[in-house]
Amino acid sequence: MGATTSLASRQLSVTPGGSVDATVQVRNNGTLVDQFSVDVVGDAKDWTEVEPRIMNLMPGQEGAVQIKFAPPRNSTVPAGFVPFGVRVLSREEPHGSVVEEGSVQVEPFTDLQVELSPKSSRCRSKARHEVVVDNSGNYPMPVELVANDPDEQLKMSLDYSTLTVQPGTSAFLKLTVKPHDRFLKGAERRHPFQVTALAADVPPTTVQGTVVQQQLLPKWLLPALIALVALAIAGVALWFTVVKPTVQSAARETAKTEVAAQQAAMQQQVDSAEQKAAAAEQKAAAAEQKAATGGGGPPAPPPVTGPGGVDISTGTTFDTRISAEVTANPNPNAFTKIDNAVPAVPAGKTLVITDLLLQNPHGDTGTIRILRGNDVLYEFGLANFRDYDYHSIAPLTFPPDQKLAIAVNCQTPGAPEPATGKCKVSATFSGKTSG
Incomplete structure (x- = not known):
């Protein structure tokens, strides 16, 4: 039960x-x-x-x-x-x-508190304070705030004058205080003011504050102006007594040095011209003497040879361009070889390359290699150029059994190629075919 x-x-x-x-x-x-x-x-x-x-x-x-x-x-x-x-x-x-x-x-109870931060401020034209209203009671409290000064020397403005503060919370309001009158110079003026919080069935709560008004002109301004004028006077005196004579003397010395250097340079040019004229006269006299004695013309220049003794001063002009479209591959060792665009070298002839133009118009990244058969002659990073004109000091030679080719590794296609996923590069070769 x-x-x-x-x-x-x-x-x-x-x-x-x-x-x-x-x-x-x-x-x-x-x-x-x-x-x-x-x-x-x-x-x-x-x-x-x-x-x-x-x-x-x-x-x-x-x-x-x-x-x-x-x-x-x-x-x-x-x-x-x-x-x-x-x-x-x-x-x-x-x-x-x-x-x-x-x-x-x-039952409800009331615990309302008002704080002012800071309680005292200094300003020339405007001061800012913060009013904090704390409701430590147990019910929402409607509050009206009134800001005034007994001497009526201030213009005071709150964010808002009426609000409801929930229990256990605080409200923060901005208070702007402006003195009615401002002054350029003079002693500080103290303006007291107060902020009162009014709520039903509760005695008013008041907090006191003070604004200390200062002159508009900073106190350091007059001493700074005096110091600036004194500095200007000292600078003018220093200029006319020390700096200007030194500058004029240095300028005169510099001018003398420059004139002497110019005269020496002109004298060297005159001497060089006289030496060249004397040498020309000697050559002309030798030529006249040789003509009078029936001498032959100047000897023929020696042939120009490349590696292996190949004569590259004569031959048939050779130009070709190899274009490549290679799909991107993150493997840095994956190369695509292109050699079908190069015409075969005739039997008994040698291909001699003297000039090379590389083009990477879209800014692709990766590597391009110049090959002789399967041997790598040059390797260039695509990210290092858009157009690259290369002139070989020692010409490249390709016998008939070793074909000219390129190999490309595409890492990242440049704009607008990422849509296709391919790198577009080319190499143009210039030279001769000699026998």
């Missing part, structure tokens, strides 16, 4: 910081000695005390439990009705446990 309970009062009222008691009667309706545990459930359990929490009752015996409600005086417990339940649990017959329900009215 478990227990039966009765709550003497189901509606209570308490002021935060105070307490109120309620009594719960518990009766053992079972046939055995039973132990009952009592606790409070609901939002009120954190500020409720139960005495005793455990009681032992004989069959048919009745006991009283005191419930004390003591909400703290802060914003954590809002004003209003708070429902609760007194739960009585039977150890012998758990299914026979019961809950008595009720509510406690938490």
